[in-house]
Amino acid sequence: MAFTIKVNGETHSVDVDGDTPLLWVLRDVLGMTGTKFGCGMGLCGACTVHADGVATRSCITSVDSVGASAITTIEAIGATTPGAKIQKAWLDREVPQCGYCQSGQIMSAAALLASNPHPTDSAIDDAMSGNICRCGTYIRIREAIKQAARSAGLGG
Numbered sequence: 001m002a003f004t005i006k007v008n009g010e011t012h013s014v015d016v017d018g019d020t021p022l023l024w025v026l027r028d029v030l031g032m033t034g035t036k037f038g039c040g041m042g043l044c045g046a047c048t049v050h051a052d053g054v055a056t057r058s059c060i061t062s063v064d065s066v067g068a069s070a071i072t073t074i075e076a077i078g079a080t081t082p083g084a085k086i087q088k089a090w091l092d093r094e095v096p097q098c099g100y101c102q103s104g105q106i107m108s109a110a111a112l113l114a115s116n117p118h119p120t121d122s123a124i125d126d127a128m129s130g131n132i133c134r135c136g137t138y139i140r141i142r143e144a145i146k147q148a149a150r151s152a153g154l155g156g
Contacts, residue, residue, distance in 0.1 A: 018064030045131030
């Protein structure tokens with residue numbers, strides 16, 4: 001079945017079953033491999049993308065449920081102010097170790113700052129809950145989010 005989806009500002013027509021997870025449409029059909037497969041159950045956060053600005057687990061989001069939502073992936077998050085600030089802070093704070101979870105972590109953090117430019121530690125914990133980092137860089141992740149919030153354009 002053909003579906004039209006908007007990803008990173010571009011409209012794509014994809015011919016897949018309606019219950020195909022958005023993750024596989026992005027990776028296998030559209031070739032956008034920045035979004036990672038982790039658990040396949042929406043529990044680890046590696047597959048996080050934005051659907052109309054909301055952090056969404058793409059492994060449990062069927063393509064037929066996307067509708068007219070604007071999907072943003074890690075490939076385009078740097079074009080947004082919160083995304084650019086998060087990416088810079090991630091590098092400044094040397095957050096990644098293995099790096100596998102980082103696209104999902106960045107997507108969740110960018111969604112948080114877009115909706116809450118002055119997050120408390122509790123708000124950061126809530127927004128990042130469910131994003132698993134096997135390397136345990138949680139302290140650096142929190143510090144990077146705080147740095148991004150303090151940087152120009154987001155306050156903090």
